[in-house]
Amino acid sequence: MIDVIDLRKSYGNLEVLKGINLTINKGEKIAIIGPSGSGKSTFLRCLNCLEDPTSGSIIFEGVDIADPKVDINIHRRHMGMVFQQFNLFNNKTVIDNIMLAPVHIGIQDLRQKKIKNQFIKLRNLFSREKKELYPITASSTDIKNQARENALRLLKRIGLEDKANVYPSTLSGGQKQRIAIIRALAMNPKVMLFDEPTSALDPEMVGEVLDLIRQLADEGMTMVIVTHEMGFAREVATRVLFMDDGKIVEDNTPEEIFTNPQNPRTKEFLSKVL
Amino acid sequence: MGNFDKKLEKFWDIFYEHQGYVKVITGLENTLKIAVVGLAIGIVIGTLIAIVRVLPKYRTLPRVLNGFCTFYVGLFRGTPIVVQLLVAYYVALPLLGVKMTALNVCILVFGLNSGAYVSEIMRSGILSVDPGQMEAGRALGLSYRVTMMKIVVPQAVKNILPTLGNEFIALIKETSVVSFVGAADLYVAFNYIGSNSYEFMVPYLVMALIYIVLVAIAALLVRLMERSLRKSDRRN
Numbered sequence: 001m002i003d004v005i006d007l008r009k010s011y012g013n014l015e016v017l018k019g020i021n022l023t024i025n026k027g028e029k030i031a032i033i034g035p036s037g038s039g040k041s042t043f044l045r046c047l048n049c050l051e052d053p054t055s056g057s058i059i060f061e062g063v064d065i066a067d068p069k070v071d072i073n074i075h076r077r078h079m080g081m082v083f084q085q086f087n088l089f090n091n092k093t094v095i096d097n098i099m100l101a102p103v104h105i106g107i108q109d110l111r112q113k114k115i116k117n118q119f120i121k122l123r124n125l126f127s128r129e130k131k132e133l134y135p136i137t138a139s140s141t142d143i144k145n146q147a148r149e150n151a152l153r154l155l156k157r158i159g160l161e162d163k164a165n166v167y168p169s170t171l172s173g174g175q176k177q178r179i180a181i182i183r184a185l186a187m188n189p190k191v192m193l194f195d196e197p198t199s200a201l202d203p204e205m206v207g208e209v210l211d212l213i214r215q216l217a218d219e220g221m222t223m224v225i226v227t228h229e230m231g232f233a234r235e236v237a238t239r240v241l242f243m244d245d246g247k248i249v250e251d252n253t254p255e256e257i258f259t260n261p262q263n264p265r266t267k268e269f270l271s272k273v274l
Numbered sequence: 275m276g277n278f279d280k281k282l283e284k285f286w287d288i289f290y291e292h293q294g295y296v297k298v299i300t301g302l303e304n305t306l307k308i309a310v311v312g313l314a315i316g317i318v319i320g321t322l323i324a325i326v327r328v329l330p331k332y333r334t335l336p337r338v339l340n341g342f343c344t345f346y347v348g349l350f351r352g353t354p355i356v357v358q359l360l361v362a363y364y365v366a367l368p369l370l371g372v373k374m375t376a377l378n379v380c381i382l383v384f385g386l387n388s389g390a391y392v393s394e395i396m397r398s399g400i401l402s403v404d405p406g407q408m409e410a411g412r413a414l415g416l417s418y419r420v421t422m423m424k425i426v427v428p429q430a431v432k433n434i435l436p437t438l439g440n441e442f443i444a445l446i447k448e449t450s451v452v453s454f455v456g457a458a459d460l461y462v463a464f465n466y467i468g469s470n471s472y473e474f475m476v477p478y479l480v481m482a483l484i485y486i487v488l489v490a491i492a493a494l495l496v497r498l499m500e501r502s503l504r505k506s507d508r509r510n
Contacts, residue, residue: 048413050409050412050413073412073415073416073417074415075415076412076413076414076415077414077415079413080413081410081413081414083406083409083410083413085404085406087404087406087407087409087410088410089407089410089411089425090407090429091425091428091429091432092425100414100416100424101411101414101415101416104416104420104424105415105416167505180410183414184413184414187414187415
């Protein structure tokens with residue numbers, strides 16, 4: 001599903017990612033662990049080009065999204081991302097946070113289809129071969145209503161439907177993060193990227209967020225999680241990557257990594273954190 | 275103080291009996307028009323310039339635009355507004371062969387001038403918004419422009435509203451120089467009353483009071499607006 005080929009990232013003279021190769025298959029749950037400064041978050045942020053890779057390719061569904069000529073916005077719709085600091089839109093209510101992107105992108109697509117249809121109609125007047133118009137199935141009101149229904153369904157799923165019309169500043173960290181997760185889900189992503197989703201939470205709220213991520217995993221969502229929750233990585237992940245100094249040092253099943261680490265650096269790291 | 279009664283009488287005579295108040299109302303109208311429309315133009319120009327100035331500068335186009343904006347801000351902050359009015363009215367318009375009323379020239383110049391100041395205010399506002407907001411928008415597949423206009427700028431405006439209110443108040447007061455190019459503002463109206471009654475004390479006193487009241491109303495409006503924008507914060 002995602003092929004990362006010799007990915008490198010430098011800030012000035014500092015090389016943070018030193019050639020990463022990785023294949024992520026559909027349905028895999030990959031946990032990335034490692035000491036701070038090892039490039040875990042940078043790598044995750046390169047996967048949807050929030051950080052532009054310095055060199056290398058990221059092939060997502062057959063397209064190299066690291067190529068600056070590619071319209072990254074189209075591909076990002078299929079990659080959900082959850083941040084350490086939640087990053088809910090502060091000036092929007094909860095439901096608007098969830099609806100904003102689906103509504104905006106739906107209406108933008110609709111507008112583009114209509115414009116293209118006008119061109120096709122004009123062409124059809126003059127040419128014998130009649131080209132078919134793009135089917136327009138929903139009006140902009142339909143798009144909004146569908147997005148609202150979907151947002152409410154997702155809110156109900158996490159038990160926060162009564163918070164639909166409040167602003168994020170009134171929510172707890174755990175609530176914010178769960179809403180950030182369903183905001184990403186509202187775009188029906190094919191892969192979810194989690195950047196230390198529980199690191200900014202109070203201890204008693206970590207559980208509710210991990211439960212939601214676990215549910216998504218059980219439903220078969222492909223995901224990549226940068227985390228410090230070793231227990232969670234071990235339980236949920238199908239594959240664990242240990243990163244150190246900008247490289248993937250060890251790549252194995254959770255059982256192998258946690259009980260029988262091969263690399264001395266992995267051993268040292270795990271002996272400190274477990 | 276017996277003297278003052280007589281002065282008041284003279285003022286009232288011209289102001290009321292000889293319809294001086296018509297001029298005052300026109301002057302007030304023009305003052306407000308220049309300040310309000312000027313600020314509106316300023317906000318539009320200022321926001322555009324601010325966005326250009328915070329744009330990532332990998333490509334050539336943003337660099338060129340940025341250079342132009344720096345020049346623009348330097349030009350309008352580097353010269354007094356009176357000079358800008360005079361140059362616009364007596365130099366630029368005749369050279370371009372454009373016909374415009376003095377009032378419209380004033381509105382335009384005040385708009386361009388305040389655009390330069392608002393751009394710096396807006397830029398600091400945009401920089402005060404957490405970069406995570408932009409990242410979250412981009413990660414959802416929204417473009418830079420859409421995230422900027424729907425997420426970042428509204429939050430920036432909320433943060434800078436007090437400063438923007440300051441700019442509006444400054445603008446109201448600065449309009450008192452528009453008589454340099456012959457636009458009829460409050461000063462022109464009260465000067466007319468003064469010269470017709472040969473008595474300037476009361477007209478100018480009343481003029482000062484009107485400015486104070488205008489500014490107080492503007493301050494109140496800003497505060498009300500701030501309160502309604504703060505509803506997304508818990509502290510209000």
